[in-house]
Amino acid sequence: MSQEDSISFSRVTIVGPGLLGGSIGMALREKGITGEIWAYLRDEKKRQTCTNLSWCDRAVLNLQEAVQESELVVLCTPVETILDHLPMLSGWVKTGCLITDIGSLKKEICECAHRWFKDRPSSFVGSHPMTGSEKNGIEFASSDILKDKNCIVTPMYETDTDSCQIISRMWQALGMKVTKINPELHDEIVAWVSHLPHIIASGLINAINNKNEKWIKFCGNGLKDTTRVASGNPEMWKQIIMGNKDNVTAGINHMVEELNLIKKALEFNDREQLMEILDSAKVVRDKLDDNG
Amino acid sequence: MSQEDSISFSRVTIVGPGLLGGSIGMALREKGITGEIWAYLRDEKKRQTCTNLSWCDRAVLNLQEAVQESELVVLCTPVETILDHLPMLSGWVKTGCLITDIGSLKKEICECAHRWFKDRPSSFVGSHPMTGSEKNGIEFASSDILKDKNCIVTPMYETDTDSCQIISRMWQALGMKVTKINPELHDEIVAWVSHLPHIIASGLINAINNKNEKWIKFCGNGLKDTTRVASGNPEMWKQIIMGNKDNVTAGINHMVEELNLIKKALEFNDREQLMEILDSAKVVRDKLDDNG
Known part of the structure; x- marks a missing residue:
């Protein structure tokens, strides 16, 4: 999944790519960090739009199908949907999979993830890339919006240290300034x-x-x-x-x-x-x- | 001073050109609205900087010399300095001179101007071009900052209607959207x-x-x-x-x-x-x- 000095994943899934998820997909492709990039979307129209984007290898409407063979899953939906998805994902992802998110609130998400992932052979590490725009939607996505912006990675006491390192290095590889802070702070x-x-x-x-x-x-x-x-x-x-x-x-x-x-x-x-x-x-x- | 459809002045004086006064000077020159443009500045270093600008024909340190032969005087200093200058200007400017300002407060300035100009053969009309930047100083001046921005012209009941029209048309000629509103409102x-x-x-x-x-x-x-x-x-x-x-x-x-x-x-x-x-x-x- 990762080598000494470089980060790479054979497949990454972006769950709910909008402005930020789309930008992450573009940046992952540009930096050559991943083999395939899959996307999960809720509706057929958005799925088709996403299929036509150069960074996206496959866009699907089935969440389980979207995540089950990935090495990294990035949850890019609104906070409440992230909370809804965590229990299902914890049962679906494969051994060694890393899961992170882009939610603006971390305490509730990280505590929920801890409950669902603690006995699983996969790891959740919370992230908050602090960028965006008042504009919404994948059509405004650009890998530039990540560059030189802050990203707070939020390990809990119980979070696997190696997983936290890989997620941090992934954001750094996309151009972000990473700081680790516990979810509550x-x-x-x-x-x-x-x-x-x-x-x-x-x-x-x-x-x-x-x-x-x-x-x-x-x-x-x-x-x-x-x-x-x-x-x-x-x-x-x-x-x-x-x-x-x-x-x-x-x-x-x-x-x-x-x-x-x-x-x-x-x-x-x-x-x-x-x-x-x-x-x-x-x-x-x-x-x-x-x-x- | 003005013809039926166009505005022109043989000489305009910008009192205290900074970001906004400098921009007005540039715009007046670009639009060909004035013959000469003079500037009044407080210190020698700023005077020299201003002398080297293409829109400025003459920059002087003496306020009376700067304004006494002008047809239009635009006061571009901070509000309290505008209030200090009004009494002197009312005695120095020539017959038919128009005086306006760019102060962000209009009630006090317009009332003060009314007291000093009411028996004079020159007219004051208050203006507030609503543009600018957090940057200060003539080095950031650009005629673009006036374009399509709001300018409130603030006649009092006693203000000469023709003078108010000329000042309004001057701001319009520089690209601004002009609205007339009394100083208090x-x-x-x-x-x-x-x-x-x-x-x-x-x-x-x-x-x-x-x-x-x-x-x-x-x-x-x-x-x-x-x-x-x-x-x-x-x-x-x-x-x-x-x-x-x-x-x-x-x-x-x-x-x-x-x-x-x-x-x-x-x-x-x-x-x-x-x-x-x-x-x-x-x-x-x-x-x-x-x-x-």
Whole structure:
């Protein structure tokens, strides 16, 4: 399955290729990491689209058929579907198969996978490639969206170390910056750096629109950028936010405190305090552009 | 100064050309709207930089010299400096001169201008070209940043109608979408569509950084976009936000209400309510991309 310095799989299956799964398929092909690439899709129309893509050797509608001879299975469906698939997969995949996923929440997925895979001759290692777009669908896929982006791999205490190494090296081979973090801490971090921005973007758009729906047309680039993520798939984000609600709630509370600090500076005409808030935000924000 | 269908000025002065003033100078030259273009700058180094730019015929350090023979003066300094310059300009400009500005706040500027220009043979009309970037400085100037962007022109009841028409046609000639709105309503609108996004971006960056300064490195494109405006010039934004504090405070209060709605949906596990919030935000946000 893997040699000393290179990663290769005789067959990889992408379960539910959309924007990200399609991009992973393309990147696996470009890097020559796999022999065949199969895809599992739910409906015939999507299956046919996928069959015509150059990275995809075979696209099937039967999940068992799609995964049973693969050495690597990458689960790319929404979080709740990943949870639904894990029990079946644990019974279907062959000895030595590695299973990973791209779900934005890791605690529930990794705990569920642990329950189903712990006595099996196959291994699950959770992954979260932190990339994407407000656009959805395989037609926007591109191996470029993985390049230089963060990927958090989330081993549990019980996760097989070798399997974790192979999955990490696979993401690195696709161009990603890999960090290993346990699933619980992962969920806390992404509540702040990913889920909170989404909530704030959605809240801001609704605040303006509820105030006066004619005003939104006066948006400039600032408002467009600040709210871009609010165009993401609501069903997917509902699952993510609901599945991480304690961490997200803590993030919202902290955000409200920050807004109240600014309100207080305005109320007391405290120009120095306002300057300090804006200045410290600028210093931190400027660093993000050097960050891939 | 202007003919039936075209706008032209024998000399235009840009006071304090930075990103936006430089872009206006370039656009005026490209569109052939003016004979000479002069610039006023505060320091010798910036003056020399400006002298070397193709759109600039003369750059001077003396404000009176810069404006006294011009037919159009465009004030491109921060808001507080615009307020400082208005009294002097009202005494220096020649008969028939038009003065406009690019300040992000209009009520205070237009009221101040009205006091100083009401008995003069020259006219002030406030403008707010809604474009720019988190980048500052004349080196990032480009006439493209004006194209298809909103420009709000803010006549008061007392503003000369012909002057307002000429200023509006000038912005249109530079490629902007012009809307006329009174200064008070302008300030309320921009509190929501421009100042509130800035505050939220700064607050979000600070919230994450205060929670754990190591987490910011896990940012993806979503966090980058949501907080891009927080890299703007803190001194400029301090003036803008402080100068519009009542409207901004109302915006913050409304934003906190929106965040509390989301918290409540999480607390009660109300998936339908969360979906409705995310979905309505998406519908509105999607429209912004069709909006220039």
